[in-house]
Amino acid sequence: MKRRNTQPKKEILSALKSAHSALSHEMIQSEMKDQMDRATIYRVLNRFCEDGLVHRIVGDDGKQYFALCLQCEEKKHHHNHFHFRCLDCGTVECLDKEIQISLPAGYVPEHFNGLITGHCRRCS
Amino acid sequence: MKRRNTQPKKEILSALKSAHSALSHEMIQSEMKDQMDRATIYRVLNRFCEDGLVHRIVGDDGKQYFALCLQCEEKKHHHNHFHFRCLDCGTVECLDKEIQISLPAGYVPEHFNGLITGHCRRCS
DNA sequence: TTATTATTGCAACAAAGTCGCATTAATAAA
DNA sequence: TTTATTAATGCGACTTTGTTGCAATAATAA
Numbered sequence: 541m542k543r544r545n546t547q548p549k550k551e552i553l554s555a556l557k558s559a560h561s562a563l564s565h566e567m568i569q570s571e572m573k574d575q576m577d578r579a580t581i582y583r584v585l586n587r588f589c590e591d592g593l594v595h596r597i598v599g600d601d602g603k604q605y606f607a608l609c610l611q612c613e614e615k616k617h618h619h620n621h622f623h624f625r626c627l628d629c630g631t632v633e634c635l636d637k638e639i640q641i642s643l644p645a646g647y648v649p650e651h652f653n654g655l656i657t658g659h660c661r662r663c664s
Numbered sequence: 665m666k667r668r669n670t671q672p673k674k675e676i677l678s679a680l681k682s683a684h685s686a687l688s689h690e691m692i693q694s695e696m697k698d699q700m701d702r703a704t705i706y707r708v709l710n711r712f713c714e715d716g717l718v719h720r721i722v723g724d725d726g727k728q729y730f731a732l733c734l735q736c737e738e739k740k741h742h743h744n745h746f747h748f749r750c751l752d753c754g755t756v757e758c759l760d761k762e763i764q765i766s767l768p769a770g771y772v773p774e775h776f777n778g779l780i781t782g783h784c785r786r787c788s
Numbered sequence: 789t790t791a792t793t794a795t796t797g798c799a800a801c802a803a804a805g806t807c808g809c810a811t812t813a814a815t816a817a818a
Numbered sequence: 819t820t821t822a823t824t825a826a827t828g829c830g831a832c833t834t835t836g837t838t839g840c841a842a843t844a845a846t847a848a
Contacts, residue, residue: 656765657773659774811829
Protein backbone atom coordinates (compact mmCIF):
# COMPACT_ATOMS: atom_id res chain seq x y z
CA MET A 541 0.00 0.00 0.00
CA LYS A 542 1.39 3.28 -1.12
CA ARG A 543 2.00 6.00 1.44
CA ARG A 544 0.19 9.31 1.28
CA ASN A 545 1.52 12.68 2.16
CA THR A 546 -0.87 13.87 4.81
CA GLN A 547 -0.89 16.87 7.07
CA PRO A 548 -0.11 14.97 10.31
CA LYS A 549 2.69 13.14 8.59
CA LYS A 550 4.26 16.37 7.37
CA GLU A 551 4.02 18.09 10.72
CA ILE A 552 5.43 15.18 12.68
CA LEU A 553 8.31 14.78 10.29
CA SER A 554 9.18 18.43 10.52
CA ALA A 555 9.04 18.28 14.32
CA LEU A 556 11.48 15.38 14.25
CA LYS A 557 13.72 17.26 11.87
CA SER A 558 13.91 20.45 13.87
CA ALA A 559 14.39 18.66 17.18
CA HIS A 560 17.93 17.41 17.12
CA SER A 561 17.05 14.69 19.56
CA ALA A 562 14.61 11.85 19.94
CA LEU A 563 11.02 12.72 20.73
CA SER A 564 8.35 10.89 22.64
CA HIS A 565 4.78 10.85 21.49
CA GLU A 566 4.02 13.33 24.25
CA MET A 567 6.70 15.79 23.15
CA ILE A 568 5.44 15.63 19.61
CA GLN A 569 1.87 16.19 20.58
CA SER A 570 2.69 19.26 22.61
CA GLU A 571 4.54 20.77 19.67
CA MET A 572 1.64 20.38 17.29
CA LYS A 573 -0.37 23.53 16.87
CA ASP A 574 -3.51 21.85 15.64
CA GLN A 575 -4.02 19.08 18.14
CA MET A 576 -4.00 15.77 16.39
CA ASP A 577 -5.15 12.48 17.74
CA ARG A 578 -2.81 10.38 19.89
CA ALA A 579 -3.51 7.29 17.84
CA THR A 580 -2.65 9.13 14.66
CA ILE A 581 0.72 10.19 16.02
CA TYR A 582 1.52 6.63 17.01
CA ARG A 583 0.45 5.31 13.65
CA VAL A 584 2.49 7.85 11.75
CA LEU A 585 5.54 7.09 13.88
CA ASN A 586 5.13 3.36 13.48
CA ARG A 587 4.90 3.81 9.75
CA PHE A 588 8.07 5.89 9.79
CA CYS A 589 9.79 3.05 11.60
CA GLU A 590 8.59 0.48 9.11
CA ASP A 591 9.86 2.65 6.29
CA GLY A 592 13.25 3.01 7.95
CA LEU A 593 12.92 6.75 8.21
CA VAL A 594 13.05 6.81 11.95
CA HIS A 595 14.33 4.56 14.66
CA ARG A 596 12.63 3.69 17.89
CA ILE A 597 14.34 3.96 21.23
CA VAL A 598 12.80 2.57 24.38
CA GLY A 599 13.86 4.58 27.38
CA ASP A 600 14.47 3.10 30.79
CA ASP A 601 11.33 4.98 31.69
CA GLY A 602 9.54 2.44 29.51
CA LYS A 603 8.53 5.05 26.97
CA GLN A 604 9.19 5.07 23.27
CA TYR A 605 11.23 7.80 21.67
CA PHE A 606 11.67 8.38 17.97
CA ALA A 607 14.61 9.83 16.15
CA LEU A 608 15.40 10.43 12.50
CA CYS A 609 17.83 7.98 10.98
CA LEU A 610 20.49 10.48 10.05
CA GLN A 611 23.52 8.33 9.46
CA CYS A 612 21.51 5.55 7.92
CA GLU A 613 21.89 4.86 4.26
CA GLU A 614 19.09 3.55 2.18
CA LYS A 615 19.59 -0.11 2.87
CA LYS A 616 22.11 -0.35 5.64
CA HIS A 617 20.95 0.89 8.98
CA HIS A 618 23.28 1.66 11.81
CA HIS A 619 21.45 1.48 15.05
CA ASN A 620 24.14 0.03 17.21
CA HIS A 621 24.77 3.23 19.05
CA PHE A 622 23.89 4.34 22.53
CA HIS A 623 21.35 6.89 23.52
CA PHE A 624 21.51 9.27 26.38
CA ARG A 625 18.47 10.36 28.30
CA CYS A 626 18.80 13.34 30.60
CA LEU A 627 17.01 12.92 33.89
CA ASP A 628 16.62 16.68 34.24
CA CYS A 629 15.44 18.01 30.90
CA GLY A 630 14.22 14.72 29.41
CA THR A 631 16.18 15.10 26.20
CA VAL A 632 17.08 11.88 24.46
CA GLU A 633 20.13 12.08 22.20
CA CYS A 634 22.03 9.70 20.01
CA LEU A 635 25.65 9.12 20.92
CA ASP A 636 27.71 8.78 17.82
CA LYS A 637 29.96 5.91 18.66
CA GLU A 638 28.96 2.53 17.29
CA ILE A 639 29.16 -0.45 19.60
CA GLN A 640 30.22 -3.94 18.77
CA ILE A 641 29.05 -6.63 21.16
CA SER A 642 29.95 -10.26 20.81
CA LEU A 643 27.23 -12.62 21.91
CA PRO A 644 27.71 -16.13 23.30
CA ALA A 645 27.56 -18.89 20.71
CA GLY A 646 24.10 -19.70 19.40
CA TYR A 647 22.60 -16.31 20.10
CA VAL A 648 21.16 -14.47 17.13
CA PRO A 649 20.79 -10.72 17.62
CA GLU A 650 17.97 -8.82 16.05
CA HIS A 651 17.79 -5.50 17.82
CA PHE A 652 20.02 -3.37 19.92
CA ASN A 653 18.91 -0.89 22.53
CA GLY A 654 21.59 0.84 24.54
CA LEU A 655 20.64 3.62 26.86
CA ILE A 656 22.45 5.64 29.45
CA THR A 657 20.63 8.01 31.74
CA GLY A 658 22.19 10.83 33.67
CA HIS A 659 22.67 14.54 33.35
CA CYS A 660 23.46 16.09 30.01
CA ARG A 661 25.93 18.84 29.37
CA ARG A 662 23.36 21.59 29.67
CA CYS A 663 21.95 20.29 32.94
CA SER A 664 25.03 19.08 34.80
CA MET B 665 12.22 1.61 58.57
CA LYS B 666 13.33 -1.93 59.13
CA ARG B 667 12.40 -4.59 56.62
CA ARG B 668 10.26 -7.54 57.59
CA ASN B 669 10.50 -11.06 56.39
CA THR B 670 7.09 -11.68 54.94
CA GLN B 671 5.64 -14.55 52.98
CA PRO B 672 5.42 -12.70 49.64
CA LYS B 673 8.95 -11.47 50.06
CA LYS B 674 10.26 -14.98 50.65
CA GLU B 675 8.39 -16.49 47.74
CA ILE B 676 9.42 -13.80 45.28
CA LEU B 677 13.03 -14.01 46.34
CA SER B 678 13.06 -17.75 45.91
CA ALA B 679 11.48 -17.43 42.48
CA LEU B 680 14.22 -15.02 41.47
CA LYS B 681 16.82 -17.38 42.85
CA SER B 682 15.62 -20.46 41.05
CA ALA B 683 15.07 -18.66 37.77
CA HIS B 684 18.52 -18.08 36.39
CA SER B 685 17.24 -15.15 34.40
CA ALA B 686 15.41 -11.90 34.91
CA LEU B 687 11.71 -12.05 35.63
CA SER B 688 8.88 -9.70 34.85
CA HIS B 689 6.12 -9.04 37.29
CA GLU B 690 3.91 -11.24 35.17
CA MET B 691 6.29 -14.18 35.21
CA ILE B 692 6.59 -13.94 38.95
CA GLN B 693 2.88 -13.80 39.47
CA SER B 694 2.28 -16.88 37.39
CA GLU B 695 4.84 -18.83 39.41
CA MET B 696 3.25 -18.03 42.74
CA LYS B 697 1.04 -20.79 44.03
CA ASP B 698 -1.03 -18.60 46.34
CA GLN B 699 -1.95 -15.69 44.09
CA MET B 700 -0.66 -12.51 45.58
CA ASP B 701 -1.61 -9.01 44.66
CA ARG B 702 0.03 -7.28 41.71
CA ALA B 703 0.77 -4.18 43.75
CA THR B 704 2.44 -6.30 46.40
CA ILE B 705 4.76 -7.88 43.88
CA TYR B 706 5.75 -4.50 42.53
CA ARG B 707 6.34 -3.15 46.01
CA VAL B 708 8.47 -6.09 47.03
CA LEU B 709 10.53 -5.81 43.85
CA ASN B 710 11.00 -2.08 44.26
CA ARG B 711 12.18 -2.63 47.80
CA PHE B 712 14.63 -5.26 46.56
CA CYS B 713 15.99 -2.70 44.13
CA GLU B 714 16.36 -0.07 46.83
CA ASP B 715 18.22 -2.54 48.96
CA GLY B 716 20.55 -3.43 46.12
CA LEU B 717 19.47 -7.04 46.15
CA VAL B 718 18.10 -6.97 42.67
CA HIS B 719 18.59 -4.88 39.59
CA ARG B 720 15.95 -3.60 37.28
CA ILE B 721 16.12 -4.04 33.53
CA VAL B 722 13.74 -2.27 31.20
CA GLY B 723 13.12 -4.33 28.11
CA ASP B 724 12.56 -2.87 24.69
CA ASP B 725 9.04 -4.11 25.18
CA GLY B 726 8.78 -1.37 27.78
CA LYS B 727 8.40 -3.83 30.62
CA GLN B 728 10.46 -4.10 33.75
CA TYR B 729 12.45 -7.23 34.49
CA PHE B 730 14.19 -8.03 37.73
CA ALA B 731 17.30 -10.08 38.30
CA LEU B 732 19.33 -10.94 41.36
CA CYS B 733 22.56 -9.04 41.72
CA LEU B 734 24.86 -12.03 41.59
CA GLN B 735 28.22 -10.50 40.85
CA CYS B 736 27.53 -7.48 42.99
CA GLU B 737 29.45 -7.00 46.16
CA GLU B 738 28.03 -5.29 49.17
CA LYS B 739 28.87 -1.75 48.17
CA LYS B 740 30.06 -1.88 44.64
CA HIS B 741 27.49 -2.76 42.08
CA HIS B 742 28.30 -3.81 38.58
CA HIS B 743 25.43 -3.19 36.29
CA ASN B 744 27.28 -2.19 33.19
CA HIS B 745 26.52 -5.36 31.38
CA PHE B 746 24.12 -6.14 28.58
CA HIS B 747 20.97 -8.14 28.78
CA PHE B 748 19.53 -10.39 26.18
CA ARG B 749 15.83 -10.83 25.65
CA CYS B 750 14.67 -13.72 23.53
CA LEU B 751 11.82 -12.85 21.20
CA ASP B 752 10.65 -16.45 21.18
CA CYS B 753 10.67 -17.67 24.76
CA GLY B 754 10.76 -14.28 26.47
CA THR B 755 13.73 -15.14 28.66
CA VAL B 756 15.83 -12.21 29.79
CA GLU B 757 19.42 -13.06 30.65
CA CYS B 758 22.45 -11.17 31.83
CA LEU B 759 25.44 -11.25 29.53
CA ASP B 760 28.59 -11.42 31.55
CA LYS B 761 30.80 -8.97 29.77
CA GLU B 762 31.10 -5.52 31.30
CA ILE B 763 30.92 -2.55 28.98
CA GLN B 764 32.87 0.66 29.19
CA ILE B 765 31.38 3.60 27.35
CA SER B 766 32.99 7.00 27.18
CA LEU B 767 30.56 9.86 27.14
CA PRO B 768 31.06 13.27 25.55
CA ALA B 769 32.48 15.92 27.86
CA GLY B 770 30.03 17.31 30.38
CA TYR B 771 27.79 14.29 30.49
CA VAL B 772 27.32 12.64 33.86
CA PRO B 773 26.09 9.05 33.70
CA GLU B 774 23.84 7.64 36.34
CA HIS B 775 22.36 4.47 34.92
CA PHE B 776 23.13 2.05 32.21
CA ASN B 777 20.63 -0.08 30.34
CA GLY B 778 21.92 -2.21 27.51
CA LEU B 779 19.62 -4.67 25.87
CA ILE B 780 19.82 -6.89 22.85
CA THR B 781 16.85 -8.79 21.55
CA GLY B 782 16.96 -11.75 19.27
CA HIS B 783 16.82 -15.51 19.50
CA CYS B 784 18.58 -17.31 22.30
CA ARG B 785 20.55 -20.50 22.03
CA ARG B 786 17.60 -22.70 22.86
CA CYS B 787 15.28 -21.02 20.36
CA SER B 788 17.54 -20.32 17.40
C1' DT C 789 -14.76 15.09 -11.81
C1' DT C 790 -15.27 10.72 -9.95
C1' DA C 791 -13.58 6.46 -7.83
C1' DT C 792 -10.42 4.17 -4.84
C1' DT C 793 -8.46 3.31 -0.58
C1' DA C 794 -4.83 5.03 2.81
C1' DT C 795 -5.29 7.72 6.68
C1' DT C 796 -7.63 10.13 10.24
C1' DG C 797 -10.39 10.84 14.49
C1' DC C 798 -13.02 8.95 17.92
C1' DA C 799 -14.03 5.72 21.32
C1' DA C 800 -13.03 1.70 23.57
C1' DC C 801 -9.74 -1.19 25.28
C1' DA C 802 -5.51 -3.63 27.37
C1' DA C 803 -1.44 -3.73 30.02
C1' DA C 804 1.94 -1.81 33.14
C1' DG C 805 2.67 0.40 37.08
C1' DT C 806 1.42 3.46 41.17
C1' DC C 807 -1.07 5.10 45.29
C1' DG C 808 -4.37 5.71 49.28
C1' DC C 809 -6.33 3.36 52.89
C1' DA C 810 -8.09 -0.02 55.98
C1' DT C 811 -6.54 -4.55 57.63
C1' DT C 812 -3.07 -7.95 58.75
C1' DA C 813 0.87 -9.78 60.68
C1' DA C 814 6.07 -9.42 61.71
C1' DT C 815 8.80 -7.81 65.19
C1' DA C 816 9.88 -5.44 69.53
C1' DA C 817 8.61 -4.41 74.17
C1' DA C 818 6.44 -5.46 78.49
C1' DT D 819 3.61 -15.23 76.73
C1' DT D 820 0.96 -11.32 75.80
C1' DT D 821 0.58 -6.76 74.08
C1' DA D 822 1.90 -2.80 71.34
C1' DT D 823 3.98 -0.90 67.24
C1' DT D 824 4.20 -0.20 62.54
C1' DA D 825 5.87 -2.41 58.05
C1' DA D 826 3.68 -4.77 54.64
C1' DT D 827 -0.40 -6.66 52.39
C1' DG D 828 -4.70 -6.63 49.64
C1' DC D 829 -8.13 -4.19 47.44
C1' DG D 830 -9.79 -0.72 44.54
C1' DA D 831 -9.20 3.19 41.93
C1' DC D 832 -6.39 5.54 39.02
C1' DT D 833 -2.76 7.17 35.43
C1' DT D 834 -0.10 6.54 31.48
C1' DT D 835 1.29 4.30 27.36
C1' DG D 836 0.14 2.18 23.41
C1' DT D 837 -3.15 -0.41 20.28
C1' DT D 838 -7.36 -1.50 17.60
C1' DG D 839 -12.09 -1.37 15.26
C1' DC D 840 -14.84 1.40 12.60
C1' DA D 841 -17.05 5.06 10.24
C1' DA D 842 -15.75 9.41 8.05
C1' DT D 843 -12.29 12.03 5.49
C1' DA D 844 -9.12 13.25 2.08
C1' DA D 845 -4.93 12.06 -0.89
C1' DT D 846 -4.09 10.10 -5.10
C1' DA D 847 -5.21 7.69 -9.44
C1' DA D 848 -8.44 7.11 -13.19
